Amino acid sequence: DTEVTQTPKHLVMGMTNKKSLKCEQHMGHRAMYWYKQKAKKPPELMFVYSYEKLSINESVPSRFSPECPNSSLLNLHLHALQPEDSALYLCASRRTGESEQFFGPGTRLTVL
Amino acid sequence: GIQVEQSPPDLILQEGANSTLRCNFSDSVNNLQWFHQNPWGQLINLFYIPSGTKQNGRLSATTVATERYSLLYISSSQTTDSGVYFCAVAYQGAQKLVFGQGTRLTINP
Numbered sequence: 001d002t003e004v005t006q007t008p009k010h011l012v013m014g015m016t017n018k019k020s021l022k023c024e025q026h027m028g029h030r031a032m033y034w035y036k037q038k039a040k041k042p043p044e045l046m047f048v049y050s051y052e053k054l055s056i057n058e059s060v061p062s063r064f065s066p067e068c069p070n071s072s073l074l075n076l077h078l079h080a081l082q083p084e085d086s087a088l089y090l091c092a093s094r095r096t097g098e099s100e101q102f103f104g105p106g107t108r109l110t111v112l
Numbered sequence: 113g114i115q116v117e118q119s120p121p122d123l124i125l126q127e128g129a130n131s132t133l134r135c136n137f138s139d140s141v142n143n144l145q146w147f148h149q150n151p152w153g154q155l156i157n158l159f160y161i162p163s164g165t166k167q168n169g170r171l172s173a174t175t176v177a178t179e180r181y182s183l184l185y186i187s188s189s190q191t192t193d194s195g196v197y198f199c200a201v202a203y204q205g206a207q208k209l210v211f212g213q214g215t216r217l218t219i220n221p
Contacts, residue, residue, distance in 0.1 A: 031207070037153075041213075042200075042212065042213055042214055043211055044211075045208060048207055056207060092209075099143040099202035099209075100157070101145065101209055103147075103154070103155040103157075105152070105153065105154045106153045106155075108153065
């Protein structure tokens with residue numbers, strides 16, 4: 001298995017909803033990432049997990065809450081989002097000791 | 113922080129043409145990746161190329177790390193090559209990947 005999967009593909013939520021994004025990989029990669037990408041912009045790093053521990057938080061608002069329950073799974077819990085949080089959310093993973101990252105297909109989020 | 117600049121920002125070509133995309137970076141990096149983002153948003157790995165030259169079919173890439181630039185060559189373009197091409201560099205112990213602004217390539221039939 002050489003891919004990163006993400007669910008759901010699309011998500012529409014209200015500002016009072018709580019939802020979660022899921023990312024999974026079975027490549028044995030121990031570094032996992034969340035990125036946010038707005039239209040016509042490059043991806044921007046949000047969080048990095050290394051060996052299931054949060055190692056980098058790029059000053060992301062607390063309404064985004066990441067979780068890494070095991071070495072294959074990465075979640076992003078969403079609560080009280082704003083319309084400006086609408087974006088493509090990309091997950092990536094990397095084998096430790098190497099720097100090449102592999103990306104999932106993304107979740108396109110719309111906040112109403 | 114490190115700066116990554118891509119040029120040109122937009123490129124419109126006819127099918128069959130060749131193109132060269134450039135990526136300049138401002139500091140020493142652990143690595144450099146080229147991606148193609150398709151219309152559905154998927155980032156597809158094209159090359160992992162810290163230095164030297166690699167080829168994959170109609171695509172090739174060259175990175176000259178000492179001069180802090182990389183080039184992506186696309187030959188005999190096809191309409192399916194359309195999309196945004198990103199260059200990204202890894203630094204800070206390879207944990208972080210910083211993207212350029214991308215080159216939007218449109219191949220017309």
